[in-house]
Amino acid sequence: MNLLSLDTSTEVLSIFGSAGPKTVELTRDIDLRHSEQLIPLTDWVLRQLSLRPKDLDLVVVAGGPGSFTGLRIGMAFAKGLTASIGCPYVTVSALDAYAARFNNLCDSIIAPVIDAKKHRFYTALWKGHQRVTEYLDIGPEEFQQLIPKDQPCILTGPHALLLKNSLSHDTCLLDPSYRCGIAHLLATLGLEKFQSEGPAKEDEGPLYVRKSDAEIAKNGL
Template identity: 40%
Template sequence: MTADGKSSKSKERPPMIGNILGIDTTTGFLGIIARRGEECVSVTANTGFRHGEQVLPWIETTLAKLDLTPRKIELVVTALGPGSFTGLRIGLAAAKGLAAGTGAALVGVPTPDTFGHRYGFFEGTVYPVIDARKKRFYSAAYENGQRVTDFLDCTPEELIAAATDRPRSLFTGPDAALLATLFPGGTPPETIRIAPSPVELTALLELGLREFEQNGPLPENSGPIYLRKSEAEIVRDAHSPDPGNV
């Protein structure tokens, strides 16, 4: 009740979540993490983008290590990209299917945010590096764990120039080592640190839980984060008739 005697409605706090499942299929690495209370188990496997045939078996295996079944999961967290078009669709479809079939809540986390969160302690600017193909990379800039730019779809030269302009920078993520080889002379300057990491699953769970507590579940019509058209869309558009000539 307010000071003038009128009742007020506060945002209802979501219930405490104990059993959480996290899924990351952003790149060729498949990452699964499960938490039961204070216990946590995770697995990371280089599946070569064969996520469609491996994501569900790996989920079952990971849950079994904590004596959990899908129906005991209360929250499903999925990485939203940007990254592999097919991988992201598979991960989100698996997450939505589990949530719908078990009644668990579903939230999504942008993949670069997990790396920015993991290196929130770094005194400088953090750049997650995800190979976007076509000699480009997906990234974003983070300071103190917070994203300070939009998501980027950029050339290696653009990303290297941005990091070089900062007093101290750190490249992380699954393709940080690849980007490091593209520096002039093949070696980054002393102001730039390279810390490759295929996935950041603990950060995925932490950010997913925060997202659920602050904003609730992912809207039903939500999809992955795409910064460009897929190859299938490009081919389709190339073969579609020009509306102006119809």
């Protein structure tokens, strides 16, 4: 299968492509300049695989949570690309992909972390393959109360260190590769989702977890 996956949910832009057994992955820490870099970097990945956009069989895009702007850019790109070439797409939570690196650690709690700004974080807790909480928008003290006291907790994801440094009683372990790209993991999870659930709906949007500041101001909330 010819597959393209991309993560624009944070400043760590990650793009993965596969053509049969051949794969290419590109990760850039570019401070949310995705509108400038996404198209040329995607084109580069496809060229390394000798693929044209019309050769793609599936596109996978990170569906959130994360940067509101980054998610919208990624979703718009995926929808526009797949509509133009008649290709299906699916969305996968970036938190799911970060946690998937540790699916074999059944004795530890895994907490992928994305900065939600205003001293809050998007996260959820996993144990092995199983997510054991909802997707959360949470502060450091709330997080500290959430994690079990009798199990090791591993923080991963691009803002794991930021949360770790915000904890008043830090007992969590830090994944040394917490800022790694996840597009290859999105590809694996996305293909599984496509095979079990089919493509995304036309009106599918990002998983924001909370409303943007603009929406809150508009609704007077």
